[in-house]
Amino acid sequence: MYEQALFKNRQEGRPATLAEYRAGGGYQALTDTVNKLSPQDLIQALKESGLSGRGGAGFPTWRKWSFVHENAPHPRYVGANTDEMEPGTFKDRVLVNTDPHLVIEGIILAGYAIKAQKAFYFIRPTYEMDAQIIERELQVAREAGFLGQNILGSDFSFDIAVHRSAGRYICGEATAMVQAIMGRRPHPQKNVHMTDAGLWDRPTIVNNAETLACVPLVIRNGGAWFKGLARTETGAGTKLYCISGKVVRPGCYELPMGIPFREILEEVAGGMLPGSELKAFIPGGASTSFMPPKFMDVAMDIDSLKQVGHRFGTGAIIVFDQNTCILGATLNLITYFARESCGFCTPCRQGLPYILDLIQRLENGEGEEDFIPRLRELAGHMDKAYCAFAPGAAAPVKGMLQYFEAEVREHIIQKKCPFK
Amino acid sequence: MIPEPLREKLKSQINQAENPREQAVNVMYEIQRHYGYLTDEGLQEAAAMVGATPLELEELATFYDFIYREPVGRFVLHVCDGVVCWMFHEGSLFDYMCRKLGVCAGEVSADGMFTVLPTACIGYCDQAPAMVVNGRFFGHLTPALIDEILEQLKTETCDLVLCR
Numbered sequence: 001m002y003e004q005a006l007f008k009n010r011q012e013g014r015p016a017t018l019a020e021y022r023a024g025g026g027y028q029a030l031t032d033t034v035n036k037l038s039p040q041d042l043i044q045a046l047k048e049s050g051l052s053g054r055g056g057a058g059f060p061t062w063r064k065w066s067f068v069h070e071n072a073p074h075p076r077y078v079g080a081n082t083d084e085m086e087p088g089t090f091k092d093r094v095l096v097n098t099d100p101h102l103v104i105e106g107i108i109l110a111g112y113a114i115k116a117q118k119a120f121y122f123i124r125p126t127y128e129m130d131a132q133i134i135e136r137e138l139q140v141a142r143e144a145g146f147l148g149q150n151i152l153g154s155d156f157s158f159d160i161a162v163h164r165s166a167g168r169y170i171c172g173e174a175t176a177m178v179q180a181i182m183g184r185r186p187h188p189q190k191n192v193h194m195t196d197a198g199l200w201d202r203p204t205i206v207n208n209a210e211t212l213a214c215v216p217l218v219i220r221n222g223g224a225w226f227k228g229l230a231r232t233e234t235g236a237g238t239k240l241y242c243i244s245g246k247v248v249r250p251g252c253y254e255l256p257m258g259i260p261f262r263e264i265l266e267e268v269a270g271g272m273l274p275g276s277e278l279k280a281f282i283p284g285g286a287s288t289s290f291m292p293p294k295f296m297d298v299a300m301d302i303d304s305l306k307q308v309g310h311r312f313g314t315g316a317i318i319v320f321d322q323n324t325c326i327l328g329a330t331l332n333l334i335t336y337f338a339r340e341s342c343g344f345c346t347p348c349r350q351g352l353p354y355i356l357d358l359i360q361r362l363e364n365g366e367g368e369e370d371f372i373p374r375l376r377e378l379a380g381h382m383d384k385a386y387c388a389f390a391p392g393a394a395a396p397v398k399g400m401l402q403y404f405e406a407e408v409r410e411h412i413i414q415k416k417c418p419f420k
Numbered sequence: 421m422i423p424e425p426l427r428e429k430l431k432s433q434i435n436q437a438e439n440p441r442e443q444a445v446n447v448m449y450e451i452q453r454h455y456g457y458l459t460d461e462g463l464q465e466a467a468a469m470v471g472a473t474p475l476e477l478e479e480l481a482t483f484y485d486f487i488y489r490e491p492v493g494r495f496v497l498h499v500c501d502g503v504v505c506w507m508f509h510e511g512s513l514f515d516y517m518c519r520k521l522g523v524c525a526g527e528v529s530a531d532g533m534f535t536v537l538p539t540a541c542i543g544y545c546d547q548a549p550a551m552v553v554n555g556r557f558f559g560h561l562t563p564a565l566i567d568e569i570l571e572q573l574k575t576e577t578c579d580l581v582l583c584r
Contacts, residue, residue, distance in 0.1 A: 087502035087541035118438075125486045126498070126542045126552050128582040164582065166445045166484030169540055183441030183470060185479045200439065244504045244545035251546045286503055286541075318545075324507055332506040340540055342483075 003229060005217050005238050006210070007254040010098045015133055018140050021101040027146055029219035030105055033112055034154035037219075042113040046215070048223025050236030054091075055081055055172070055208030056285065056314050057388075058302040061215075064205055067195035068114040072203040078110045078119035079181070079199070079206035083165060083172035085124060086285035087336065088316035091240035092209040094252040096130045099213075100137040104160065106212030108147060109219060111158040114195075114205055119160040120181050125167055135162050169340035173387060174206035176342070187344040188387035210240055232258030235301035243269045245319035246276040258301040264317065265296070276321035280403070284313020286333050287392025289399030290326060311395065325419040326404040327411055330396050331359045337393035345386035351378055352393055359397075362408060365416035372408060376401055422465050426454055430469055440470045444480055448487050449583055456584075457488040485539065486583050493528045493535040495573050496584040498552045502541030505549040509561075513549055514538060516563050520570070533574060535584075554584050 008024055009016035021027070033042065046062035053059045068076065080103070082092045096103060107119045121138075123131045138160055141147045149157045163181050170176045175189040178199045198204025214237055218226045227236045235257030241264060244250040248270030255264065261281060265271060272278055280290045283300065288311045298304055302312040320329060338352040355378050358371050375397060382394035400408065410418045422430075430450055434443045447470055451462035458466075458481055467477040481487045488496075499505075499514045514525075517536045521529040528535050544550035547559025558569055578584075 084543055085540050088504055088545050089541075090543040090545055093543050124543075125582055126539075126555075128555050131582075163442070164445060164449070166448070166480075166486040166583075167540065168484055180445075181442060182439070183444035183472065183480065184476075185483055242545065244548060245507060250548075282503075316545075318504055320507065328510065329503055329507065332501070332503050336501065336503070336540065 002253075002255050003238065004254050005229060006095065006102065006213055006240060007098055009102075015097050015137075016099045016101070018101055018137070018144060021099060025220055026101055026216070027105055027144075029216040030108055030112075030146060031152055033109060033219060034152050034156050039113045039115060042109060042215075042219065045218055045223045049214075049218040049226040050223070050230075051211065051214050051218060051226065052236065052302060053208055054210035054214070054239065054314070056086065056287070058312060061207065061211055064195070064207070065110070065113050067193070068203045068205065069196075072196065074115070074202070075118060076114050076116040076203040077199045077205075078107055078114070078116050079174065079177055079204060080107045080110075080119055080121045080160070080209055080212055081172060081174070081177060081206055082121065082123045082127060082130070082209045083177065084127070085169040085172055085340075086287060086314050086316060087333070088244055088282065088318040089242055089285045089314045091242050091252050091314070091316070093127055093130055095210055095213060095240060096127075096133060100133055101141065102213045102216060103209050104134070104137060104141050105146070106215040107160055108151070108158055109215045110205065110207060110212055112156055114203065116203075116205075117158060119158070120163045120199070121160055122163045122165060122171070122177050122181065124165050124171075128164070131162050131164060138162070168342075170342045170389060173389065175387075177206060178204060185342075187342050188389070190386055230257040230301065232299045232301050232304060234258065234303035235299070239300075239315050241300070242314075242316040243319065244317070245281075246273045246321040246324075247271065247319050248273060258299040258304065260297045260299055261317065262296040264300070265319065269319075272319070272321060276323070278319065279322045279324060280320045280326060282318040282320075282396065283315075284311060285316040286318070286336065287389075287395050288313040289395045290320075290403055291399070292403045323419065325363075325407070325417055326400050327359065327363050327408055328417065328419065330400045331356070331363050333396045334359055334393065337389070341389065341393075347381055347385040348390035348393075351381055351385070352390065354378055355394075355397060362411050363417055365411060365414065367408075367412045369409075369412060371412070372401065372405065422451065422454070422462055426450065427465075430466075434469060441472060444470045444472065444477060445484070445487075448477070448481060452488060452583060457491045463489075485537070488584070490526075491528060492584055493533050494578045494584075495534050495553050497534060497536045498539035498542065499536060500540075500542045500544065500548070500550050500552075501538040502545065502548075504541075504545040508549045513561055513563070513566065517566060520566070534570070554578065555582055
């Protein structure tokens with residue numbers, strides 16, 4: 001069995017109550033913090049823990065928080081991100097349905113660390129049932145004195161409001177999310193330092209819900225303990241891995257950071273479906289590249305994947321079998337990204353539909369040999385886009401060309417999709 | 421003019437926020453809940469209430485996929501078109517629903533009951549293929565199950581979780 005820290009209170013059918021959360025040590029970290037720890041103590045513990053962002057970018061959490069200057073103006077804000085629209089990713093939904101107070105305590109601790117007054121819990125419309133769980137449990141936390149004015153009798157006051165989104169992938173990007181909360185069209189912003197001037201031009205940190213949920217565990221058990229939960233030296237903590245596609249037991253599992261994909265597939269997810277053989281997997285949501293089976297034994301952590309030229313993303317693994325046309329799958333992905341592009345900058349708005357057109361024609365059997373170098377060139381140009389969306393969208397295209405070029409070429413030779 | 425009770429409800433909602441603009445999406449949701457979609461008149465009034473120009477609010481309304489600027493059916497079938505759902509049906513379930521209901525994407529079925537829309541990954545990849553209908557999830561979809569769900573929905577009242 002794997003050690004369960006985030007999912008300690010996981011049970012079928014309902015989230016843990018406040019009483020259940022507290023029985024396992026819940027809100028102890030907050031109690032200790034407001035009584036005897038300084039914001040710097042929190043940030044130091046996070047530094048020791050090695051915790052990095054679980055939402056896709058993998059930025060060290062302590063560094064993000066330490067960017068908020070001591071003398072920065074007030075009010076300051078925390079954004080808790082449960083937009084989670086990266087295909088293959090559903091960990092935050094499971095997390096909120098497992099232990100909402102773990103996430104809530106994490107948000108309050110983040111508020112304490114940057115001396116914030118308010119947090120926005122940003123959540124997508126398809127997760128409305130989860131938004132209602134959070135709202136209900138926020139009220140429970142308020143009544144128990146963990147939230148609101150003078151938390152646990154201290155001089156720290158902080159509250160959390162749920163902000164409902166109305167869809168669109170790009171809202172999960174931190175700067176776009178802040179625009180969305182302000183009721184502006186959610187285009188990502190460049191050259192803004194959110195820790196100086198974010199929401200309403202005030203210091204703001206935005207963290208993924210899973211990242212925030214790790215914080216109470218770090219404070220309660222120590223940074224070294226958290227770091228030691230990982231399988232690898234390069235990893236830290238446990239991770240909520242999602243696995244979906246042609247596997248026996250798709251789901252969201254808490255596993256040590258750095259566990260190899262082979263173990264997740266064979267031991268945790270029950271292997272491939274009967275009749276299916278592994279052809280490729282995407283390691284961390286749709287904006288990471290396809291990887292062929294030769295990478296099965298690479299440790300699934302940020303640095304280990306980087307060393308083999310890949311991105312960890314959200315840790316949401318998508319498994320494809322031998323009957324899946326990788327060109328067809330890429331067509332699906334790029335259709336998705338072309339539609340979800342916010343349309344603000346030209347490389348993304350114009351480039352993705354161009355890539356889509358080439359892939360569609362290849363899939364239709366109307367492709368030509370020179371489409372391959374053109375696709376490669378266009379996918380490369382996505383790095384020139386304004387934000388990280390387009391480079392992410394290009395990742396599966398690049399992966400397809402790197403590992404499955406022969407299959408793409410087969411569409412040109414046969415003048416049709418060889419899988420149809 | 422939007423009805424007075426709705427206006428009062430919106431005003432009190434806006435008053436609770438630090439800044440009226442924060443409530444833009446919620447106000448649009450409420451108007452949509454009342455009329456079934458965001459009407460032109462509703463958009464104009466909502467804009468004034470949150471301190472935006474109608475154009476600014478239109479920019480938001482047309483950006484988000486859960487705000488409807490045209491009438492939709494009582495039930496909106498948001499069919500996930502994420503890659504995991506795709507690998508199980510390659511778009512055929514979407515086509516099946518459209519054929520069965522005699523509609524194209526975004527149109528309302530003749531009985532006024534249903535609209536089918538492709539929707540960005542709904543986060544139910546472990547139960548692919550999946551859809552969300554008026555806030556309720558349905559997974560492991562097959563044509564037979566879809567038939568069953570549509571029949572069932574026809575007999576139900578339209579309780580909205582947040583939006584269609």
